[in-house]
Each structure stands twice: as C-alpha cells, then as structure tokens.
Amino acid sequence: MAMLFIKPLWFQGFDIALEIIFAVITIAVSIIAFKLYRLTSERRIKLLATSFLLMALAYVVLFITNIATLVTVVKAPVIFWESLQKLIILNNVGVYLYIVLFLAGLTAILYMTLNVYQTRIYWLLLLPLLIALVFILNKLFLFYIFSSLILIFIVWYYFKCFRVNRHTSNTIIFVAFFFLFLGRVHFIFSINNALFYVLGHFLELIAYLLILFNLLIAMKKGVNHESEKRKTTSHL
C-alpha cells in the first residue's frame, strides 16, 4: 500500500498533541449528545452523538499510530529491516482504521443532515467510498478528497441553517464546519507540500475550538436557565 504525504520534521509531536485535542473535543460532544439522547430519544441527537464518537475514535487511532511510530523511531538509532516491516504494518493498519472511522463519522453527520429514515441510505453513502479506497493506490489522497466532498454538503446544510436562523450558534457551527472543510482541502495538497499539512492541522484546530465554544455556550445558557428557575421557585 502506498500512502503519500509530506510531514515537516519540526511539526512531529505537535500533530500528535493536536490529535489529542481533536479527540477530546469530539468525545466531549459525543458524551453530551448521548446524555441528551437518553433524555429525549431524538434520533438526530443520537446520529450526532454517534458521528462524533466515530470521529473521536478515528483521532484516538491516529494518535496511537503516530505515537507508536514516533517511539519506535526515537528509541532505536538504527532500524532493522524486521522492525521497519512491523512499523509499516502498524502504520498501515492504523491509518486504514482512521480512514474508515473518520469517513463513517462524517457520513453519519451527512446522513443526519439529509433527515431520511432509512439506514440503507447511510450504507449507500459510505460503502462506495470504502470500496473505492480499497482499489486506489494512494488511499490518503482519495480519503482527503472524499472527506472534503462530504464536508461541502455538510457546510451547505449549515449555511442554509444559518440563513434561516441567524443566531450566534448557527453562525459558529457553520464557520466551524467551513474551517473543517478548509483543513481537509489543505490535507489534499499536503501530498506535495509539507506546509499544507501544518496549515490543515491549524485550520482543523480552529474548527474544533469553535465546536467546543458552541457547546460551552449551549451549556452556559442551559445552566443559567436552570439557576434562574431555581431562584424563582425559591422566591415563590
């Protein structure tokens, strides 16, 4: 399997740290969404929770793969052929898993935005992408193209949402997914230029920070409302 992208040496370690941040934020969204799903039994909340969980797992897998590679390289001054083979296998399995989980997560968000009630449509969206990835040589390149394409539809949905309802939260979530899309597009070009790999990470960082910010605003408003209600009840 050939996977090609250029990663600047000075950025090694930073990318791992960023992947942890992405994993933590996506896990936080997923946990809260699952808690709300238990309360409301709303299908779309469950879909959002599942999609963020899948994306979180993807980042965890990527983090483990990158950290294992880094440790092996740093530990051994000379890498023997056998170790190198093992490293390549580990790296390939990790990246494969990351691709599958991330695409499954993004497709789940897309499926949620379509608001259809047949799970078959989800598989119809996901399976052709996975099958195409099996047959292509540079899987990462195609993966970034696929994820960018899915994100175009997700961004379009949030743009329409923002046009109808111009609240701060709608603006933030639209901008966040737009940055996520820009990040993915930069990863496509990281095949030729290392700088795009760095830029892609920073754009994704902005996207996830905005998602976190959005979540915190919602939590704050919810908590404020609860405390106000308690105050009113105690006055009565």
Place this chain on the structure above:
Amino acid sequence: MNLKRERLQVIYDILRVIQEKNGRIKPTHILYKANLSSQMFNEYLTDLITKEFIVEHQEKKGKTYSLTQKGFDYLSKYKFILEFVDSFGLNYEEER
C-alpha cells in the same frame, strides 16, 4: 421548519402540566392544558409512557399520570436540550 423544537416543546408542556399538579393528574386535564387534538394527545401520551417519562396509574375514578425521574430530568434540562439542538442545527428541516 422547527418541527423538532415543536415536538420537544409539546413534551415539555405536557410534563410541566403534570409537575404543576404535584404529581397525579387526569388525562382530560393534560389534554386541556397541552392544547392538542385528542389523537395527537394520545400519540404523545403513549410515546411518553413508552419512553418512561411518565407512569400511568389505574385508580377507581379512572387513569392518572405522574412524572418519573426521567421526566423531572427532562424538565430541568429542557433549556439545555433546546440550546444544544439549535447549536448543532438539529432542528432545521429542509423543504422538500
């Protein structure tokens, strides 16, 4: 648009009526306060019982309903649920 919000709001209204009556309430009273058609009301009531928001009690004078812990949790977290649904665009439904 905003179908989800409406549904969440109706559930909130029904649960609120039961809470205001300090526990047990007759279905006719809920129907009157929730401002729903009887068909819609029955659908919501069945849904709320299935999802364990409320429990049905069979008494001599007829059926009454009371809130479960999940019902109380829903009421206290309602504002947060709405904010979350709005924040992640879950209430938006495109025109077909």
